[in-house]
Amino acid sequence: MNDFDLVRKNLFRRKLRASLMIVSILIAFMIFGVLAGFYRAFTAGEDRAAADRMITVNKINFTQPMPIAYFNRVKTVEGVRQVTFANWFGGYYQDPKNFIMALAIEPNTYFDVYRSEFEVAPDQLQAFTRDRGSAVVGEKLARKWGWKIGDRIPLNSNIFSQKSGGHTWDLTIAGIVKGKAEHVDTNFMLFQYPYFDETRSFGKDTIGWMILQTTSPENNDRVAKAIDAMFANSTAETSTDTEKAFGKAFAAQFGNIALIVLLVVGAAFVTILMIVGNTMALSIRERTREIGVLKTLGFSGPRILTMVLGESVLLALLGGIPGLVIAALIAVALRNSLANVAPAFAVSPTIALQGLALMIALGLITGIIPALNAMRLKIATALGRG
Amino acid sequence: MRSLWLQVAAVTAINLKSIGQRRWLSLSTVIAIALVVIVLLAFLAMANGFQRTIAGSGADDIAIVLRAGSQAEINSTVSRDQVRLIEDGPGIARGGDGKPLISPELYLVVDGIKRSTRTKANLPLRGIGEQGTALRKDITITAGRMFNRGSNEVVVGKALLREFEGFDIGSTVSFGATRWNVVGVFEAGGSVFESEIWADLNVVQSLFNRNNVVQTVRARLTGPAALNELKSYSDNDPRLKLDVKSEAAYFAEQASQTSDLIQKLGWPLAIAMALGAVAGALNTMYSSVAARATEIATLRAIGFGGFPAFVGTLAESLLLAVIGGVLGAAATYLIFDGVTASTLGGNFTQVVFDFKLSPWLIAEGVALALIVGLIGGLFPALRAARLPIVEGLYAH
Numbered sequence A: 001m002n003d004f005d006l007v008r009k010n011l012f013r014r015k016l017r018a019s020l021m022i023v024s025i026l027i028a029f030m031i032f033g034v035l036a037g038f039y040r041a042f043t044a045g046e047d048r049a050a051a052d053r054m055i056t057v058n059k060i061n062f063t064q065p066m067p068i069a070y071f072n073r074v075k076t077v078e079g080v081r082q083v084t085f086a087n088w089f090g091g092y093y094q095d096p097k098n099f100i101m102a103l104a105i106e107p108n109t110y111f112d113v114y115r116s117e118f119e120v121a122p123d124q125l126q127a128f129t130r131d132r133g134s135a136v137v138g139e140k141l142a143r144k145w146g147w148k149i150g151d152r153i154p155l156n157s158n159i160f161s162q163k164s165g166g167h168t169w170d171l172t173i174a175g176i177v178k179g180k181a182e183h184v185d186t187n188f189m190l191f192q193y194p195y196f197d198e199t200r201s202f203g204k205d206t207i208g209w210m211i212l213q214t215t216s217p218e219n220n221d222r223v224a225k226a227i228d229a230m231f232a233n234s235t236a237e238t239s240t241d242t243e244k245a246f247g248k249a250f251a252a253q254f255g256n257i258a259l260i261v262l263l264v265v266g267a268a269f270v271t272i273l274m275i276v277g278n279t280m281a282l283s284i285r286e287r288t289r290e291i292g293v294l295k296t297l298g299f300s301g302p303r304i305l306t307m308v309l310g311e312s313v314l315l316a317l318l319g320g321i322p323g324l325v326i327a328a329l330i331a332v333a334l335r336n337s338l339a340n341v342a343p344a345f346a347v348s349p350t351i352a353l354q355g356l357a358l359m360i361a362l363g364l365i366t367g368i369i370p371a372l373n374a375m376r377l378k379i380a381t382a383l384g385r386g
Numbered sequence B: 001m002r003s004l005w006l007q008v009a010a011v012t013a014i015n016l017k018s019i020g021q022r023r024w025l026s027l028s029t030v031i032a033i034a035l036v037v038i039v040l041l042a043f044l045a046m047a048n049g050f051q052r053t054i055a056g057s058g059a060d061d062i063a064i065v066l067r068a069g070s071q072a073e074i075n076s077t078v079s080r081d082q083v084r085l086i087e088d089g090p091g092i093a094r095g096g097d098g099k100p101l102i103s104p105e106l107y108l109v110v111d112g113i114k115r116s117t118r119t120k121a122n123l124p125l126r127g128i129g130e131q132g133t134a135l136r137k138d139i140t141i142t143a144g145r146m147f148n149r150g151s152n153e154v155v156v157g158k159a160l161l162r163e164f165e166g167f168d169i170g171s172t173v174s175f176g177a178t179r180w181n182v183v184g185v186f187e188a189g190g191s192v193f194e195s196e197i198w199a200d201l202n203v204v205q206s207l208f209n210r211n212n213v214v215q216t217v218r219a220r221l222t223g224p225a226a227l228n229e230l231k232s233y234s235d236n237d238p239r240l241k242l243d244v245k246s247e248a249a250y251f252a253e254q255a256s257q258t259s260d261l262i263q264k265l266g267w268p269l270a271i272a273m274a275l276g277a278v279a280g281a282l283n284t285m286y287s288s289v290a291a292r293a294t295e296i297a298t299l300r301a302i303g304f305g306g307f308p309a310f311v312g313t314l315a316e317s318l319l320l321a322v323i324g325g326v327l328g329a330a331a332t333y334l335i336f337d338g339v340t341a342s343t344l345g346g347n348f349t350q351v352v353f354d355f356k357l358s359p360w361l362i363a364e365g366v367a368l369a370l371i372v373g374l375i376g377g378l379f380p381a382l383r384a385a386r387l388p389i390v391e392g393l394y395a396h
Helices: A003-011 A015-042 A044-048 A069-075 A122-130 A139-145 A193-199 A217-230 A243-252 A257-286 A288-296 A301-334 A349-376 A379-384 B002-055 B080-087 B158-163 B201-207 B224-236 B247-291 B293-301 B306-336 B359-386 B389-393
Strands: A053-058 A080-088 A102-105 A134-138 A152-157 A168-179 A189-192 A209-214 A238-242 B062-067 B102-113 B120-128 B140-144 B153-157 B172-175 B178-187 B197-200 B216-220 B242-246 B340-344 B350-354
Touching: A003 A301, A015 A257, A015 A301, A015 A349, A015 B247, A053 A217, A053 A243, A069 A080, A069 A209, A069 A217, A080 A193, A102 A193, A122 A134, A122 A168, A134 A139, A139 A168, A152 A189, A168 A189, A189 A193, A209 A217, A217 A238, A238 A243, A257 A288, A257 A301, A257 A349, A257 B002, A257 B247, A288 A301, A288 A379, A301 A349, B002 B247, B002 B306, B002 B340, B002 B350, B002 B359, B062 B224, B062 B247, B080 B102, B080 B216, B102 B201, B120 B201, B120 B350, B153 B158, B158 B178, B158 B340, B158 B350, B197 B201, B224 B242, B242 B247, B247 B293, B247 B306, B247 B359, B293 B306, B293 B389, B306 B359
Parallel strands: A102 A189, A134 A168, B120 B197, B153 B178
Antiparallel strands: A053 A209, A053 A238, A080 A102, A080 A209, A134 A189, A152 A168, B062 B216, B062 B242, B102 B120, B102 B216, B140 B178, B153 B197, B172 B178, B340 B350
């Protein structure tokens, strides 16, 4: 029988007590996994933003339009490699509840700027740029509604209306957009800006925002200043920022999600820490006489310390690992219904590693006081007690 | 019968008095339950505060007219011709001068800087018609004065001023190339309007290049019942076909989405944490029973029944739960009640609201604590009741 067997047997000496502690630890790590996954999804835009991509919006606010003429002027700014633009459409399919993230885009440059994220088959892309009334849809969205290439989709807008009075644009699906990495969200529909601009009843010749790629991230600052200076004192002044900063500012608008996550995980942890710590102390106290016997047999103090710590760490791992697994399953189950709010909701390897580190920390913190007490225990006291 | 209750009382008293011997274990259960209650109540207070701010904003006798399918003011567009048709519609109240009491409004999003985080946030700039303030209840200018029509002056809501920088009276704010003077601060009975900036409709239209459109029309109805007249008038005229809702119904819809989300997040979290706390409570109570095994067995040996032992143990658990629940509720009240927060609302702009606890919410929190105490005490109590006497006497 080696030390590990002793640790294991000690832990499960009282099966019910051990199971209860494992359940509380499991729940703590389940909460940790779900919240951390949610938080990561929430800030994912920030993390995956390309360093050389910038966004130019109207200085008043990003929901205000700017003239389309800006597009050609920005192209000429030194340090700009490529520019494209988009306009928010406020799309829905059949019923306003079926929100669709739809954008009217500049068809020739959009996929060039986003080439590290999106992939469209060359023939499909060609079909899209050729046919003014066509659209490309993200893989995820196409799967959700069972859309295929060639389908005609009536896309409604809750903002715009057609010159003819209707609110519906009929679009033919020319291609499916695939994400180049797992975290890329493909829950969208993109169609041609020229067609949109020509048919809409108001707002003609204005665009929502421009996305530009600089020749190198070192030029970002200079490019942003040059663009904003170019339009200073015009009727539509601009504000240019990196994609990362833009995403961060936007996420911050929902309120302090990070603080809430921290509070809840913190509360759950303190709770578990107390329960587990107390129970560990209790179970070591119960075994005082045994520890005395072990010492009599020649077990050194440090060896006993390791054994007690091993017991609490083992307990934390036994509860924590299944907890993280359950969190990962919850993330998979919820991913579709949260697609609009948090598209990349998952328990990532980083979160799993952080979780493991926390488990070990939890084990060490809850075990350290009982372990020290056990180590320092004098044989005479131990055998004399109880 | 009487002796049974005396037994119950005696055993319960022994149990409660002995809590001190297990003070650390008991304290950890109390704190665990308190934390569960704090998390639950913080979420519920947030949802409740948000709900109250928005749902309290609408009136029954005010109609709000939006473009069909637009769902929120920000998405809506109503043309000048449609505004004229609504003016002549049925069910709309008229002022002393015979003019209809309506306010065409333009709702735009502008940037502001949040004081606490110094980040950009979407703020609503509302261009209101002449009757704009008259169509909202409890509007009072608390400092400065109302804007003059035709000038680029704005008044700001009290909540907006508190949460965002640069809107003090006398300061100038620039939205794009135009500069606006802040001339007054208004209160709106704690409603969502207090998170807005108001200016004259015509000025906003011309400075933002939106000359021929507004987004919504608000109208005072002759009574809540007149809403249906106006609705069918809009449905039957092909030039209109607009969504007509009571302002109360509109805001109720807006509030439900976000507060639903907060609640859907809060309850599962609280329940998951409560399960953890149940495990803790079970641990405490099993230890309590184990520690008192000899004592319980002795009582049984001198003629006490199993039932008093059961009640005594359950009472201990429930007492710990109640203390935890009350502590949690008190802590939530002290920490969170009245805390101001803001988030994006249905109109894609910041809504400033306060966390608000209510007696009903506190009752929900304490009830959750009691459930934890009940489940956590039940099984150990059963064990106490069934403890074989002989085994108990030799427990040590």
